[in-house]
Amino acid sequence: MADVNLSKAVRSNLLSLQSTASSMAKTQERLATGLKVNSALDNPTNFFTAASLNSRASDMASLLDSMSNGIKTIEAADNGLSSITKTVESMQSTLRQARQDKSFKTTSYAVDSTTIGTSSVKTLSFEGGAVGSSPVSINLNTTSSAATPATVAGSVAVADDTALQAFAGQTLTLTSGTNTTSFAITNTSTKAELETALSSAGFTAAFDSGTNELGITRADGANFTGSGAAATSLGVATTSTDGVAAVTGAVKTVDALVTEINGNSSLKDKIRASNDNGKLRIENLSTESLEVTGVGSDGEVDGTAGTSEIGGNEVRKNLAKQFNELRDQLDKLADDASFNGINLLRGDKLKLTFNETGTSTIDIQAKDSDGDATSINNTSLGITSVQDSDLDSDASIDAKLGKLGDALGTLRSQSSAFGSNLSIVQNRQDFTKNMINTLETGAANLTLADTNEEAANLLALQTRQQLSSTALSMASQADQAVLRLF
Structure with missing residues (x-):
């Protein structure tokens, strides 16, 4: 095919139209994608810099999920600590209630002086209750010789x-x-x-x-x-003949017996004696029954082999049961305070990574006063179960209350440590979100197109295209003028 020669004017207008069409296509691409840099060909420096920023932002975004799970794990542990603290406070309340209760059982005995007599030593002994299995005896007579x-x-x-x-x-x-x-x-x-x-x-x-x-x-x-x-x-098949029984004096008065019983170190804080209108009143300071030997079938103290029983404090006994039930719940609460398979109250370690290179991390774990890993349970808190006899004396209850006070101190210290860890993770989470926003904004500044500017450019290019089309048409008409010669 023969080459077609275009006039200078047509060729010039045609090139202008092609340039305008190319610019319109690029502008339309920027409006469609919202980016002024769509490939490395558009602007290599901006393209690769923005890609690096977006890549780092993506890496940091992937860390946010682990931080979020870490926060929930710490919150689960804090929930467990809060419930355990309330349980220990309830245990304190139970012991304080036991300490305030004084409903100890008592029995008053008349003293049968005639049956006791003065010819031999007669005793009144106590066994069981807080006294224990070894009987403690009190002489009913005033002994004058052994x-x-x-x-x-x-x-x-x-x-x-x-x-x-x-x-x-x-x-x-x-x-x-x-x-x-x-x-x-x-x-x-x-x-x-x-x-x-x-x-x-x-x-x-x-x-x-x-x-x-x-x-x-x-x-x-x-x-x-x-x-x-x-x-x-x-050679011992004979009868001894030189034994002489002790010579005794008068039967002790009720007041004398009260003084001797209350002054006996083996009975102190275990039983309490008093004078009840001429009768010997015995108070069993225990949750277990007390056996009194030396009481006749008529209920009077006479030094015989008869026994009488004084019941234990049922209120304190029931409170001991309540205490142990609360204690059992403490370990169960610690067992259930887990999230996503991690239980900080059982000594598990939670490790969180804060940056994309892995150089910034935090290890979260329950620790004791020496900084060693520990778990939160009855054993580590020093809370032992109580026997009924542990609530016999106020001193024993005070010792238990002291242990619970120490346990509360440990719980509050651990709660404070977890709270500090939670604050750190939340701060890093906020920091990471802000950094992601900064990185993505920086990348956008390098690659995003100004839609207002590009829209104006498109409108100008459309106008130029129309003008170029008109100019091309006019140039073509000038070439057609030669036809009039024919």
């Missing part, structure tokens, strides 16, 4: 355990009134075992260091008889 021990000396020398074992198969029996004890000698018996067995029944067995003969003594002065094959073999 008893003379009753003794029986054997006539057979027993130099060592082997000599004693020579009587294997024989039994030594000792009887003092209604008190009887027996010791069966075997081929493995020892002198020490014989001494222990007899002493548990009120007898004292001793081997003379010079003659090695067996001597038996009863310190209360009651006469006794030795019987059995071994008694005959050892």
Whole structure:
């Protein structure tokens, strides 16, 4: 095909139209995308700088999710601490209520002076309650002289355990009134075992260091008889005759008994005695029942083997149960204070990263006063369960209250530490959001188009295009003027 030659005017107007069309296309692209830099060809420096800023903003945005989860984990731990604190405060309230309660059971006994008499020592003993399993006795008489021990000396020398074992198969029996004890000698018996067995029944067995003969003594002065094959073999099958019982004075008055009971160190803060219109009033300062021995079937103190029971403080006993129920809930609250599998109250560690390079982090974990990792539970707080007897005395309750006070201090300290950690994470979260906004705004400033400016440019280009089209049309008409010659 032959080349077509255009006139200078047509060619000039055509190039102008092409340039205007190209500018319009670029302007329309900027309006459509909102960016003045759509590729590296538009502005390499701005394009790559904006890409770097947006990339960093994206990396930091990915950290916000972990920060948000971290905040919720700390909030879950704080919720647990708040509930545990309220539980410990309830436990304090329970103990204070127990301390204020004084509904201890009491019983008043008349003193039967006639039955007590003055011929022998009679006692009033207390067992159980806060006193314990070892009875504590109080003499009902004023003793003027001690008893003379009753003794029986054997006539057979027993130099060592082997000599004693020579009587294997024989039994030594000792009887003092209604008190009887027996010791069966075997081929493995020892002198020490014989001494222990007899002493548990009120007898004292001793081997003379010079003659090695067996001597038996009863310190209360009651006469006794030795019987059995071994008694005959050892030469103690006789009746003691030198025992003299203690000589006693008058029966103590109620006031004297009150003074002696309240002054006894083994009974102090365990029972309390008082004079109730001439009767001996005993108050059981315990949650457990107290057994009083030396009370007759008629309910009067007479020094006999009869017993009477004084009930325990039921209010304090029930409060001990309430305390333990609250204590059980404390550990359950700590177990449930987890979020997304992390429980700070159980010693788990929460690690949060604050920047895209991983050089800024924080480790959040419950710690003790020494800075070592710990968990929050009854054991770490030093809160132990209570027995009914723990609420017997005010001093014991005060000690428990002291432990709870220390536990509250630990809880508040840990709550403060978590609060500080939460503040740090929230501040970093806000900082990260602001940094993301700064980075994205900076990137936008480098690449975003001014839509007002681009719209004005498009309007100008459209006007120029119309003018160029008109100019091209006029130039074409000038070329057609030659046709008029034909």
